[in-house]
Structures are given as C-alpha cells and as structure tokens.
Amino acid sequence: MTGWERARLSDVLGQRVIYRNLAPQDPGLPGLRDLWSQAGLASYLIPRKTSVEYARTVWLILEHAQRARGEPQPLERVLLIGDSARNDGGVARNMALERPSRAFIGTEDRTLPPSARIDGDQMSANRWSALSEMLRWLECSAFRCDESTAVLVDLDKTLIGARGRNDPIIDLARVRAAERTASGALGATFDVEGFRRLYARLIRPECHWITEDNQDYVAYLCVMVVGDVFPEPSFWTALETREISSLMVFCDRCEDRADRMSSGLLRAHREVRAGLLSQDPTPFKSFRNDEFLETIALMDLLPDTSTPEEVLASEIAITAEVLEVCRLLAARGALVFGLSDKPDEASLPTAKLAERGYRPIHDTVMKVHGERIY
Template sequence: DIDKTALGAKGRNDGVIDHARLEGIYRTMDSVLGANFDRAAFERQYDELNRAAYHSVTADNQDFLAYICLVLNAKLIQFDEFVKEVRGGNLDNFFQFTRWVNSRMMINPIGSERLRQVHETVMNCEFSGDPTPFKSFRRQEFITTIERMGNMASDASVDEMLQQEITLTNEVMEMAKWLAARGCLLLCMSDKPSESACPDGSESADLPPLHRVETHLVGATIQAQLDALG
C-alpha cells in the first residue's frame, strides 16, 4: 500500500494527507449546508466520533463518519441523541443509522434539496454494497489532495514541504529502484476509492489521476547501505 509509505510517509508527512481529507469534507459541508454549516461543531463531533468506541456504527469508514457528521450538523439528529443511542446499544450499525435518518426526513423534512440528494445517494450505494457511499465528499477529497501535490517551490525547506505538500519518500524510492535493477517485480497498490484517486467527468475532468501527479521527493538517502548489499 503506497499511501503513507511511498507517498506521505507515516509519522513524517502523513498529516498533509489527513488535512486534504478534512478540507474535502469541509468543502462538501459548505456545498450541502451552505451558511448553516457549523464548522466548530463539526470539528468537535468528528474528533469524538473518530474513535474506536463508535466503530460499531462508523465501521472506521471515513464515508460513514463524514455522512454521520453531516446529518448531525444539519440537526436532523442531535449529537447527544446519537451518542446516547450508541452507548445504550440501540444503534450499532450504519444501516440502522441511515434508516433513522430516512424516518426523520419523512417526519420533519428540514434541510436543503442537496442534503436529500446526498442521503438518497448514500442509501442507494448502501443497498448495492458500495463501501464508498459519500461520493461528493470523495470527489472533493480528490481535488484537495491534488492541490497538495507538487504545490511547493523546489527551493522550499524540507520542513515546509513536509508540512504543506504530500511528498514521495526518498528511502522507499531508492529501495524500489534497487530492487527493480535486480529484476524484482514491483507492485504499487492503494486502498483509496476510485472517486478519491481519479478525476470526475463533471467536477475535475481537467485533472490527472493521482498516480500521474508530479510531486517532490523528500527524505534521507539509503543508497550507500543498499550498495553495500551488492
């Protein structure tokens, strides 16, 4: 898996990947909720729900978590109400949550048409077994990720690059080249959903897929150690 290894190294550069994801969520919230988006409340609720204690409902899935936070921010369901149901064992999976939202929308049809469209897309994806139901969020994440690749000047300091740009990891690249020179078959894989890795025809058609984006190579050199191996 190249995410947070070859690209955005864990403990060194991975924070920029996380910031790109959050910015994608913020843009999606702005698009759906407009002036009613309460960013401070979102940050509090996201931080609380992004923990193992809520994995029964979120399944540690960023699409599920972002959608839940959207619903809470829209006040279709209150945050305290949600937490009480989870802790009481009455709400223990995402399927239950979307049905709960569906009932609330029928009883109290508040919110924008955009919110209803998002909800219907999430439900349709859920029925089809798609693990990435919050499509609009993932499409924004793709854009905000590309905005953080190759965005720094080449003479920027290493610290600046690691804080503001998603970079390639030099140690991994040197190892890959060393292995390739010795006839090894190298496979790069990613668990990113396609919506976060490839352009969308309507929103980002002019952008390349992530694996075609150029960015800076940052890190220490291990070439001497590799050469010593023969």
C-alpha cells in the same frame, strides 16, 4: 535548500496501480469484476484488505501483469512494503498461505533510537531508512528479488505521505474534503467548528464499531448530525444505549426524517443510502470526489526555496527511501506494483476534471523527500 527532486509514482510503477475497487489502472489487465469467482468470492463484492479473497484477487492480477510484460518466468514469491501491520501485514500473511512472502512495515519515530525487528517473515522498523536493512535481511535469508518476484508497495503513508513523517497531510486532505462536502450540503447553515469537534470524536477508535473506520461513514454521520437531521445530544445518547446499532440503522432513522432535510442534505442522504443498500464500501462518492481535489491541491505547491520542514508540514511528498527501493528492485527485474485502499473516486479525476488537465494521484508530480539508503 535551492532545489527539490520531483517525480511521479508512475515513473517507477507505470500504470501498475490498484486502488480500492481492485481495478488496475493498466487497461490491459483484468480486475475484480473479471476475477471475483476465481478469487473465491460468491459474487462481485469488494473484499476487505485483510481478507484472503483480497490477497487472492491481487495475486491473480499480478500473474496477469507478469505475462503482460512478457516475462516467461512465473511469479514465485511476494514482498510487501507498507505502514500498517494489520492491513499491509495482513495482505502479506494471506499471500504467505500459498507462496513465500516477506513484509516490511515502516514508520518514522525520531523520539526513539533506530530499531528494526524481525518477527518471522515480517520486519518492522521505526525509520524508513531501515529499508536498507530489509535488503540485507532478504539477501541473508535467500529471498530473491528478481524476475520471479512481485513487490507490492502501499501508496498512502508509505510511498507517499510517509507515516511518522508526512502522514498528517494525507489526513488533512480528508478533513478538508469532509468540510467541503458538508458545506456544499448545508450551505449558509454550516457550523464548521461544530463539524470539526464531531469529526474529531467520531474518528477515534472507540467509535469504530459504528464507523467501521470508514471515512465515508464518518463524513455522512457528521453531515446528518451537524445538519440537525439527528441532533447531536440525542445522537450520542442513541449510540451509548445502542439504540443506533449500525450505520444502516442510523440511515433508516434519517430516512424517517427526510421531510426535514434541505435539498442538499437530502441529496447527500440519498447517495449514501443507495450505496449502503448495494453494499458499496464507498457509498459517499461525492465526498471522495472532494477528497481527490483536496489531495491534489496539497501536491507540489511550495517553491523550490522551501525548507524540508515547510514542505513536510504543507505538502504530500514522495518517500525517497521507498522510491529508491522500488527503483532498485525494478532494475533487478522484479514486478513492482502499487497497492492502495484509497477509493478510486478519491484517487482518480472525474471525466470533467480530466478534461481540465487533472491527472490520477499516481500520475501527479510531487516533491521527493527522505534519505539515501545505499
């Protein structure tokens, strides 16, 4: 291969991007802090992606974005493109409670013949190139994609790091970030192999009852256990007996042992504890700041002579099929908006990093890989 197409997500999305905090990157648009009451929340708390309140907040932001772009027609319908039937499909189902909605859930599984299945208002496919079939399905079902349509596009493992094709590199950035954070907290005593074994075990579904599938929780547990605040044998026993029944209980037990922590461990513990007490879904922000750095480091690092196999094994790439659909639907007048559950701290540079030239993930150049779909 002699050359690669490169792009930024902002080339098609502009600043119409929302990360976990539901604060649009377009400063002219309101976010959750302005809309929580209208969305049906009792107070300002970041809702889960699968909740009705999350969908309501996103829809309110979309309505403001529609007016901000000077479009006289109100939004009437929404199309969601993602990789998770539970999370992305859940947003679409909750949107459908109040307006017409369709969803495309994609992955890439080359061990199976190409397949695209329609179940009600959702198409699921094992090829990203099946987005061409999605377009035909929408046309046949009279689901218009025009100025009155919002298109929500998931970022991680959909528009970038396509699931089944390139997603392990997104996970690699997170693992490297966890190791970087642990190394900073533990210094010379950091046991990297022990950390990796523990991390690999804690991210399994059978541990979701304690981790809640939250990488901040996983990283904190690993740091405290590998740091010997809560030695590993007794840690697993406490989980099995449910002596430790939640992360807050674990955090309380670590608080009782604060006098045995090094300064680095204590700093990490205090940060997470403060976040848990304030019900912040991203309590380990220093870990997420490290994730931002590790993610950016895996974008557009190989030369133009690199093969697709080399790039997909080493870099986070933009999914060509999804990018192409976004461009097409935007050209038809649809409001195309990026949606991500990745924490803002893992997606945006700190002020100091911005001064050094770092850009948000959606403003960073990446290689584009995939098939043409039309």
